[in-house]
Amino acid sequence: MATKYKSYWGKVVKVNLTTKEVTDYEISDKDRLLYLGGKCIAAKIIYDNIKSKIDPLSEENMIVISTSPLNAVGAPCSSRFNTSTISPLTGYYTSSNCGGNFGLSLKRAGIDALIITGKAKDKTYLVITNNGIEFKDATPYWGMKTQEVQEAIPDKGAKFVIGPAGENLVRYACVISGERASGRGGVGAVFGSKNLKGLVAFGMKSPEVYNPKKFHKNNILWTKRLRTHPTTGKILPELGTASLVTPMHAKNLLATNNYRTGKFEHFDDVSGETLRDEYLVRNDGCTTCPIRCARVVTVDGKSVKGPEVETIGLFGPNIRNNNMQAILDWNYYMDDLGLDTISCGNTISWAMEANEKGFWKNGLEFGKIDNITQTLDDIAHRKGIGNELAEGSKRLSEKYGGKEFAMNVKGMELAAYEPRGAVGQGLGYAVANRGGCHLNGGYLVVLEGLGLSVNPYTPKGKAAFCVMFQDLMEACSAGGNCLFTTYAFFPSILIAKPNSWITRTVNKVFTSFGGIVTVLLKNPRIAAIHLPHMLPHTKALKYATGMYMDLGKFLQIGERGYNLERLIDVNLGVSKKDDELPLRLTTELQIATNKDSKVPLDVLRAKYYKVRGWDENGIPTDKLLKKLKIEK
Amino acid sequence: MIKVLLYGEARLIFNVKEIEEKGSTVKELLSNLALRYDKKYKDLKKFLIYVNDVNITALRMFRTKLNDGDVIMMLSPSSGG
Amino acid sequence: MINKTIAIVGLGGLGGFVCEYIGRLGFEKIILIDKDKFSKSNINRQLLCTTNTLDTYKTDNYEEKLKLISDSKVINHKEFITLDNLYLLDGADIIIDCLDNISTRLIIEKYASNNNKVIIHGAIGEKTGQVCLCLPSYKMLSKLYKNTSEIKKQTYGYAVSLIASLEVEVLMKYINNDYADLVDKVIYVDLNDLEIKKLKL
Numbered sequence: 001m002a003t004k005y006k007s008y009w010g011k012v013v014k015v016n017l018t019t020k021e022v023t024d025y026e027i028s029d030k031d032r033l034l035y036l037g038g039k040c041i042a043a044k045i046i047y048d049n050i051k052s053k054i055d056p057l058s059e060e061n062m063i064v065i066s067t068s069p070l071n072a073v074g075a076p077c078s079s080r081f082n083t084s085t086i087s088p089l090t091g092y093y094t095s096s097n098c099g100g101n102f103g104l105s106l107k108r109a110g111i112d113a114l115i116i117t118g119k120a121k122d123k124t125y126l127v128i129t130n131n132g133i134e135f136k137d138a139t140p141y142w143g144m145k146t147q148e149v150q151e152a153i154p155d156k157g158a159k160f161v162i163g164p165a166g167e168n169l170v171r172y173a174c175v176i177s178g179e180r181a182s183g184r185g186g187v188g189a190v191f192g193s194k195n196l197k198g199l200v201a202f203g204m205k206s207p208e209v210y211n212p213k214k215f216h217k218n219n220i221l222w223t224k225r226l227r228t229h230p231t232t233g234k235i236l237p238e239l240g241t242a243s244l245v246t247p248m249h250a251k252n253l254l255a256t257n258n259y260r261t262g263k264f265e266h267f268d269d270v271s272g273e274t275l276r277d278e279y280l281v282r283n284d285g286c287t288t289c290p291i292r293c294a295r296v297v298t299v300d301g302k303s304v305k306g307p308e309v310e311t312i313g314l315f316g317p318n319i320r321n322n323n324m325q326a327i328l329d330w331n332y333y334m335d336d337l338g339l340d341t342i343s344c345g346n347t348i349s350w351a352m353e354a355n356e357k358g359f360w361k362n363g364l365e366f367g368k369i370d371n372i373t374q375t376l377d378d379i380a381h382r383k384g385i386g387n388e389l390a391e392g393s394k395r396l397s398e399k400y401g402g403k404e405f406a407m408n409v410k411g412m413e414l415a416a417y418e419p420r421g422a423v424g425q426g427l428g429y430a431v432a433n434r435g436g437c438h439l440n441g442g443y444l445v446v447l448e449g450l451g452l453s454v455n456p457y458t459p460k461g462k463a464a465f466c467v468m469f470q471d472l473m474e475a476c477s478a479g480g481n482c483l484f485t486t487y488a489f490f491p492s493i494l495i496a497k498p499n500s501w502i503t504r505t506v507n508k509v510f511t512s513f514g515g516i517v518t519v520l521l522k523n524p525r526i527a528a529i530h531l532p533h534m535l536p537h538t539k540a541l542k543y544a545t546g547m548y549m550d551l552g553k554f555l556q557i558g559e560r561g562y563n564l565e566r567l568i569d570v571n572l573g574v575s576k577k578d579d580e581l582p583l584r585l586t587t588e589l590q591i592a593t594n595k596d597s598k599v600p601l602d603v604l605r606a607k608y609y610k611v612r613g614w615d616e617n618g619i620p621t622d623k624l625l626k627k628l629k630i631e632k
Numbered sequence: 633m634i635k636v637l638l639y640g641e642a643r644l645i646f647n648v649k650e651i652e653e654k655g656s657t658v659k660e661l662l663s664n665l666a667l668r669y670d671k672k673y674k675d676l677k678k679f680l681i682y683v684n685d686v687n688i689t690a691l692r693m694f695r696t697k698l699n700d701g702d703v704i705m706m707l708s709p710s711s712g713g
Numbered sequence: 714m715i716n717k718t719i720a721i722v723g724l725g726g727l728g729g730f731v732c733e734y735i736g737r738l739g740f741e742k743i744i745l746i747d748k749d750k751f752s753k754s755n756i757n758r759q760l761l762c763t764t765n766t767l768d769t770y771k772t773d774n775y776e777e778k779l780k781l782i783s784d785s786k787v788i789n790h791k792e793f794i795t796l797d798n799l800y801l802l803d804g805a806d807i808i809i810d811c812l813d814n815i816s817t818r819l820i821i822e823k824y825a826s827n828n829n830k831v832i833i834h835g836a837i838g839e840k841t842g843q844v845c846l847c848l849p850s851y852k853m854l855s856k857l858y859k860n861t862s863e864i865k866k867q868t869y870g871y872a873v874s875l876i877a878s879l880e881v882e883v884l885m886k887y888i889n890n891d892y893a894d895l896v897d898k899v900i901y902v903d904l905n906d907l908e909i910k911k912l913k914l
Contacts, residue, residue, distance in 0.1 A: 250800045265804040266718075268744065268788040277789070639903055640841040641864070649906070678860035685912055689856070705912075707901060709857045710838030712866055713727040713813040713873075 018118030040561030068480025094185030100177025108203030157202025163338025242272030264317030313416025314345030346413035424462030426599030461511030475558030524552030
């Protein structure tokens with residue numbers, strides 16, 4: 001299979017674990033142009049192969065690990081790779097993104113994407129090199145945690161492995177590359193269900209780019225922009241994502257006590273500032289990244305990766321814990337066991353409230369931290385109450401009651417942003433394709449208090465921006481970049497000077513631009529431009545691949561990918577009834593004196609469907625699919 | 633005669649610790665003080681004024697009746713740190 | 714260890730001594746709030762202001778000192794309290810007012826009243842000052858400063874230390890539930906006459 005586009009190999013490989021067959025999988029250049037790579041091309045592959053409900057933990061499920069054109073060619077922040085499958089947590093399409101080295105190594109091994117089907121008879125791991133794919137016996141490594149197994153496997157290269165949680169089919173088990181996770185959706189359990197301990201990739205090649213000189217020049221400008229922007233050049237390297245704890249508390253966005261409030265009085269014990277001042281060894285970053293937002297901290301005497309803000313939020317305020325070291329410890333243990341920290345934390349906080357209210361006596365209590373480490377281990381090994389917690393908050397609440405405080409959408413637990421403090425984020429949680437995801441949902445908190453500060457309680461304008469950000473981030477991921485590169489989209493002054501008259505004016509009028517944004521989204525040809533200062537991605541892709549690319553096309557790739565994901569979900573049964581939020585968020589006021597402090601989901605969702613071009617039941621219309629060139 | 637004890641800012645204005653003055657109400661007494669020391673009545677109203685250790689806000693403010701032998705304190709709260 | 718979180722707002726003259734005394738008593742957590750750096754004019758009264766610490770952040774210096782004299786957890790915010798960042802006080806059980814102006818005091822009093830927090834108020838003029846316990850429902854500071862305008866006055870280290878000591882004593886009385894006699898009262902201090910009076914506000 002050849003491709004006329006540069007930065008691709010034009011090679012997608014399908015591995016059948018049952019038969020041990022390794023075959024080439026055809027992807028047309030037309031599809032490359034339409035879907036680019038990463039999660040969007042993965043959606044195409046899964047859409048073409050899975051058309052109706054399957055058991056995600058059976059042989060019928062498929063895993064697609066996809067790289068992107070900008071991986072391994074020299075762009076900044078380009079380590080990200082995608083893993084897609086049908087989620088055992090939700091039953092719907094999930095795509096999980098990771099910044100570890102595996103994706104770069106897979107690309108260097110000469111492969112754009114890897115498809116894994118079937119189920120291995122014996123415990124297996126795969127070794128992928130420029131010479132091909134080998135099936136190896138994983139029996140000696142089965143049972144090992146992710147850090148140990150990556151050391152133990154003798155094959156040279158970057159590893160992508162599950163821990164005990166994946167082996168034991170914990171519904172939110174993750175896959176680990178180095179110290180980074182393909183965290184959400186339970187991809188690790190799908191690996192485990194296929195008897196697949198993991199993958200090793202090693203390669204020495206990089207594909208050619210189309211216009212090396214211009215590509216390189218753009219990369220230099222891009223890196224400079226990232227280094228000088230207040231968010232990517234100062235806040236993230238200094239404080240990491242943990243920088244968000246303090247502003248989240250200030251703006252009632254810090255889910256506390258299982259999403260009963262948005263403030264935690266001891267927030268400053270677990271803030272990014274405290275992390276930096278008292279626990280930080282140094283910062284760190286993914287390969288190719290100039291931002292370097294990762295934290296390095298000390299756990300059990302070792303220097304290890306520190307937590308992101310969602311983990312801090314869900315294992316801090318949301319379980320009423322203000323012991324930072326405990327959070328650092330648990331974060332490391334969860335990575336080691338191979339557990340998604342977000343779903344895990346949220347399931348535990350549900351269990352604490354269920355215990356408090358007498359729905360289920362499980363020994364877990366808000367503020368009680370001495371039994372958490374053991375609980376995490378029990379979850380990964382499905383022991384005792386761990387066996388139940390491993391099922392996730394949706395299934396548990398269906399069994400014991402307490403659905404109104406089971407903070408998940410479509411079965412996937414919400415992140416640490418309390419959406420009654422930012423109703424646009426609430427919309428995002430409700431409609432995101434992979435479930436209650438803050439990113440796939442459009443990350444509107446960046447407008448509603450954590451970057452800009454538009455009115456967080458009004459539904460006005462939120463639907464349009466939700467769609468735009470969803471599409472933008474979809475395209476960004478498809479191209480291979482870290483989503484943090486999109487922070488530079490916001491002019492520096494708006495971030496650096498939140499009280500300047502410019503920023504205040506922008507905040508006031510921003511929500512009125514919903515109409516303009518909608519017009520732009522429906523007519524991408526208006527945006528046949530590049531905005532290299534704000535979004536260098538489009539030029540990078542143009543010079544790397546030789547494809548025609550501009551802002552409008554970029555957004556449309558995102559729109560197409562997002563709609564295709566939705567279509568997969570629709571085929572698996574999704575509709576408006578699933579785009580719901582737990583009752584606590586739509587009916588209970590977060591602040592008793594503020595009648596707007598709950599999510600007006602009906603209004604938001606209806607507008608969202610309109611802007612998306614879906615019917616009132618949330619199904620993409622034939623007209624839209626035709627426009628996007630998606631075949632039904 | 634009413635004894636008027638001065639503290640803080642009030643002491644600085646009048647340049648003295650203690651004054652004897654006449655007045656059947658607080659208002660009258662303050663007016664007399666203003667006249668005698670060439671001050672403005674409205675400036676004197678700003679102080680915390682106690683009559684026999686009770687704040688005039690708990691009495692009848694400037695209409696509080698005064699008797700011979702009463703002790704008035706004029707205080708000003710500090711605001712530095 | 715006293716199981717309470719104390720916020721010290723203002724680390725100038727009063728704040729410096731309050732910090733020293735509170736540090737040595739042993740509180741679980743101390744929140745320090747001040748955006749200023751030491752400058753030469755502070756040397757006459759601010760505890761940790763020396764020629765060596767000029768132009769360094771006040772909160773950093775006091776945090777360092779606290780670490781040497783206590784096991785308290787210390788949180789250090791290099792901020793001035795405004796209407797936008799009152800959430801910095803959310804974790805405090807008791808707020809010690811060591812501010813140097815009236816308007817911020819009034820902002821904090823409103824916040825404390827809305828959030829059921831206690832303020833220990835202290836202020837100093839040249840050689841006079843006052844201290845009082847502000848319970849959430851009493852509008853002590855609004856009443857106290859009703860007709861007062863902001864006046865900057867020079868003062869002395871030993872004078873601020875006295876006010877600071879009294880603030881800490883009021884704090885301890887509150888913590889030990891021995892404050893019945895402080896409700897709605899102000900302790901006025903006059904170093905000129907060497908008099909301390911306790912009067913109902």
